[in-house]
Amino acid sequence: xxxxxxxxxxxxxxxxxxxxxxxxxxxxxxxxxxxxxxxxxxxxxxxxxxxxxxxxxxxxxxxxxxxxxxxxxxxxxxxxxxxxxxxxxxxxxxxxxxxxxxxxxxxxxxxxxxxxxxxxxxxxxxxxxxxxxxxxxxxxxxxxxxxxxxxxxxxxxxxxxxxxxxxxxxxxxxxxxxxxxxxxxxxxxxxxxxxxxxxxxxxxxxxxxxxxxxxxxxxxxxxxxxxxxxxxxxxxxxxxxxxxxxxxxxxxxxxxxxxxxxxxxxxxxxxxxxxxxxxxxxxxxxxxxxxxxxxxxxxxxxxxxxxxxxxxxxxxxxxxxxxxxxxxxxxxxxxxxxxxxxxxxxxxxxxxx
Amino acid sequence: xxxxxxxxxxxxxxxxxxxxxxxxxxxxxxxxxxxxxxxxxxxxxxxxxxxxxxxxxxxxxxxxxxxxxxxxxxxxxxxxxxxxxxxxxxxxxxxxxxxxxxxxxxxxxxxxxxxxxxxxxxxxxxxxxxxxxxxxxxxxxxxxxxxxxxxxxxxxxxxxxxxxxxxxxxxxxxxxxxxxxxxxxxxxxxxxxxxxxxxxxxxxxxxxxxxxxxxxxxxxxxxxxxxxxxxxxxxxxxxxxxxxxxxxxxxxxxxxxxxxxxxxxxxxxxxxxxxxxxxxxxxxxxxxxxxxxxxxxxxxxxxxxxxxxxxxxxxxxxxxxxxxxxxx
Numbered sequence: 001x002x003x004x005x006x007x008x009x010x011x012x013x014x015x016x017x018x019x020x021x022x023x024x025x026x027x028x029x030x031x032x033x034x035x036x037x038x039x040x041x042x043x044x045x046x047x048x049x050x051x052x053x054x055x056x057x058x059x060x061x062x063x064x065x066x067x068x069x070x071x072x073x074x075x076x077x078x079x080x081x082x083x084x085x086x087x088x089x090x091x092x093x094x095x096x097x098x099x100x101x102x103x104x105x106x107x108x109x110x111x112x113x114x115x116x117x118x119x120x121x122x123x124x125x126x127x128x129x130x131x132x133x134x135x136x137x138x139x140x141x142x143x144x145x146x147x148x149x150x151x152x153x154x155x156x157x158x159x160x161x162x163x164x165x166x167x168x169x170x171x172x173x174x175x176x177x178x179x180x181x182x183x184x185x186x187x188x189x190x191x192x193x194x195x196x197x198x199x200x201x202x203x204x205x206x207x208x209x210x211x212x213x214x215x216x217x218x219x220x221x222x223x224x225x226x227x228x229x230x231x232x233x234x235x236x237x238x239x240x241x242x243x244x245x246x247x248x249x250x251x252x253x254x255x256x257x258x259x260x261x262x263x264x265x266x267x268x269x270x271x272x273x274x275x276x277x278x279x280x281x282x283x284x285x286x287x288x289x290x291x292x293x294x295x296x297x298x299x300x301x302x303x304x305x306x307x308x309x310x311x312x313x314x315x316x317x318x319x320x321x322x323x324x325x326x327x328x329x330x331x332x333x334x335x336x337x338x339x340x341x342x343x344x345x346x347x348x349x350x351x352x353x
Numbered sequence: 354x355x356x357x358x359x360x361x362x363x364x365x366x367x368x369x370x371x372x373x374x375x376x377x378x379x380x381x382x383x384x385x386x387x388x389x390x391x392x393x394x395x396x397x398x399x400x401x402x403x404x405x406x407x408x409x410x411x412x413x414x415x416x417x418x419x420x421x422x423x424x425x426x427x428x429x430x431x432x433x434x435x436x437x438x439x440x441x442x443x444x445x446x447x448x449x450x451x452x453x454x455x456x457x458x459x460x461x462x463x464x465x466x467x468x469x470x471x472x473x474x475x476x477x478x479x480x481x482x483x484x485x486x487x488x489x490x491x492x493x494x495x496x497x498x499x500x501x502x503x504x505x506x507x508x509x510x511x512x513x514x515x516x517x518x519x520x521x522x523x524x525x526x527x528x529x530x531x532x533x534x535x536x537x538x539x540x541x542x543x544x545x546x547x548x549x550x551x552x553x554x555x556x557x558x559x560x561x562x563x564x565x566x567x568x569x570x571x572x573x574x575x576x577x578x579x580x581x582x583x584x585x586x587x588x589x590x591x592x593x594x595x596x597x598x599x600x601x602x603x604x605x606x607x608x609x610x611x612x613x614x615x616x617x618x619x620x621x622x623x624x625x626x627x628x629x630x631x632x633x634x635x636x637x638x639x640x641x642x643x644x645x646x647x648x649x650x651x652x653x654x655x656x657x658x659x660x661x662x663x664x665x666x667x668x669x670x671x672x673x674x675x676x677x678x679x680x681x
Contacts, residue, residue, distance in 0.1 A: 047591030056559055107610065167578075169610070181589070255551040255582065262550045307560035313546030314517050 015278050015294040018327040022301045026053070029309055040308070049181045053304055055189075061300030062188035063089070063247040063264075067271035068296040069199045070130075070240030072280060072287050076216045077236040078137055079284030080144025081272050085244040087155030088129045089264030092248030094159025096122035097168040097258035100175065107169045115174055122252075123245040129155065130241015134234035152268070159260035169257040179254030188250045195246060196293055203289060212236060216284035270299050273324065279331055298327070381414040382642065385434035386443045389470075390422040399445075399470070399628040406631035413635075424448045431455050435462050441638050445470040456480055465641055467634055482637050483650045484630060488521045491624045492528020494657050495603050498622050498667045499571065500536060502601065508536070508571045511561045512544035513554050513583060515575035521626075522549075522575050525605055529573060542569055547579040554582025562590045573603045577611030580604035580620055595619040596660045607658055609679060615660050616671045624657040624668075 007013060026040035036042070043052040067085050074082045099121045102112030111118075129151055136147035178187050203209040214222045215229045223229045244264075251263050276282060277298055278291025302323050306316045329335055384407050391397055400419070407415035416439060420427035424447045434442045435458055442464055446452065449472055456479040459466050465481040473480070499508065510533070515522030526544070533539045542565050547553035554574060561569070572587075572594070574580040580602060587594050594600040596618035604611055607625030614620045630653045640647035657668035664670060 047589065049589060051563075051590065053560075053563055056563070060556060060559075251552070254555070255585075257551065259550060259552070259578075262548070262552065304560065307545060307557065308564060310543050310545075310564065312544070313514060316546075 011279065011288055012290055012294070014331045015291045015298070018277065018330060019294055019298040019301060022298055022305060022323060026305055026308055045184060049184050050186070053308060055186065057297060057301050057304050058189045059186040060304065061297045062192035063251050063267065064270045064274055064296040064299055065192045065293050066195050066243050066247040066250070067267060068274040068292040069195060069289065070243030071271040071275050072278070072289050072292040073212055073236040074144070074240045075275050075280065075282055076284055076287040077212045077233045078144050079216060080137070081282065082133060082148045082237065082240050083145055083268045084129065084133060084148040084151035084155055085240065085247070085271055086264035086267035087152050088126050088241060088244040089248035089251055089267060090260045091129065091155040091159040092122040092126050092245045093252040093258040093263045094162040094260050095125045096249070096252055097170055098162040100170045101168050104164060105168070106166050107171070109171045111172060119249060122249065123242060126245030126248065127238060127242045129244070130238040131234070133241065134237030137237060138230040138233035156260060159258065163258050163260055167257050167259050171256060175253055176256045177253070179250060179252070179256070188254070191246065191250055195243070199289060213286050217286070274299055277327055381409060381412060382441065382638065383414045383416070383439040384441045384443060384638065385416040385437070385439045386418070387427050387430045387434070387445065388417065388419050389445050389447050391419060395626070395628050399630065402629050403631040406635050420447060422447055424451070428455050432458065435459050435464060438462070439464060441465050441467065441641070443467045443469050443634055446473050449474045453479060467637060469630060469634055477649070481641070482647060484633050484637060484653060486627055486630070486653050486655055488524025488626070489528040490652060491605055491626060491655050492525040492530070493532055494655060494667055495573065495605070495622065495624050496529045496532025498657060498659070498665055499601070499603065500532060501665055501667060502621070502663065505538065508539040509569045510539060510541045510571040510573060511565065511569045512541060513547040513557050513572070513574045513579045514544055515546070515549045517546050519549070525575050547574070547582065549576050549578060551578045551582040554579030555586045558583040558586035562586060562592065570599060571601045571603070575605055577604050577606040577608045577623070580611065580614070584619060595621060596662055609676070612658055612671060612676050612679065615658050616673065616676055618660040618662065620660065621663065622657055622659045622668055625655055627653050627655045
């Protein structure tokens, strides 16, 4: 009993619990349909690559997971959200594909410039976007949502201009590889894993995490204590821009084209939601990166579950909303207090009896 | 003040020259076309088609106005047509509502109006004819082709729909379902939205493959982009499709890339939404001119294209020449 109590009090317990809850829906559905109960979790090798719903969740959730890294840091340091991430993803697509295809070309099967130039060019532009957002927030004290609103609307538009308002296809195998498979593993999973590993190492082995949290908790006090608060906030926005670029890289290579109208569309909402589902306060301060990452994969698990259940596309958003409400309520502080009171009452009743 | 006077003089000079120009070509049929704009390759092809068909060599004088998706500008353009006393007015309406007044003006002036391409919300005695395409018919064409191709064989169908609520998605579903309802041997296993995007098509197909492994033999995608995504998903899972494959792939739009895949035998059938409508409009005008009976509504036939090696009464077999000769 006491070990269970310890477990439930761990910070990551609720995010993980929510994720298991979502996957449990699949198990129940499979039992109801007479399928194998754990069908959702089966991973096999088919056609030489990993195959299974769980792989789909990890693969498709890569973009949101990468975005969640940057979003968590931004939320923590500035108590605000970067709503430009989806649009900046699309800008990456525009820049990268324009460089690789050459301006004005719509459909190419060979590079106009080397692949690395395209990727680094795209990432450089998105990092500059992060720098721009950061300068507005950190040095001009503009509210994060207002500051990032500029690139939220402009990023996609610039991407469209770079591509002449058309979908630019780069049909070269090495470009597609980032969105396809490396060996038997989907490359997006590897990209996301590397990003998460780097972020985790930096936070664990440097004091950056502590700096960010202290700035988020009290900007003024941190400055008086000797931190350059503005610089730290700026840094988190730059990291967020870079993460948007990396997520854009995965999304672009997946469809080997710059579909600037659709890449990263509404993705900022998923990124913010994953931070919230991870048990982080959107009011800044303390953060838990692992929670956000789990939150990101939970969102993708919901989407994959809805497909697996065959919920019609018109009703899917409603189901998604219901699941999200449940998860958020479970994690809400008043709800936790209520549950504690309830268990305490029960214990009292037991004692009395 | 001076500028105003110059303006008035210039305007009247233009008007006078237009009147002279008009009177000089009395034997030509004067047609005004108020086009939506030039937002897509499809629209550009439609404009080009009108300019080719209503040429002076064919006995027409075309007043063409590109309204650039501006509803007010389009109504103004139609008023100008009325003032210029053209013989016929063709409108591709930007908005479906708000046409009653200007249509009444045209009627009072005795100028026949033909609504083209899109639907209009006005009493049908205010205009004389409607010519256009119908997404429901595209769905029916796809269904008919599939019935012909399967020839009574069983079909287990997966549908990747377009964006929820989009008229093209609704029409294509509706038409295809009408045909499917006539075939007891057809089962629509599942239908999910891929949002008209390649990424959406790929994600939905990945899920379909897992849910209905080995159970489906037909995939219908509501546009070409979704079909590209579905093809990638099937490639990854080692499922073969197209002419030589296990799965029959049907798509809509017939864009250049889509038809290239059709030519390569990867898409079995690609149904087009036809921008080539001017010939039909010209046919209606000729009948009106001759005083013959004409149909109040005429549907432009959407063609469909099938991969080499397939013959069909509903579709044209794809060749290099067709692809090279496409207007868009």
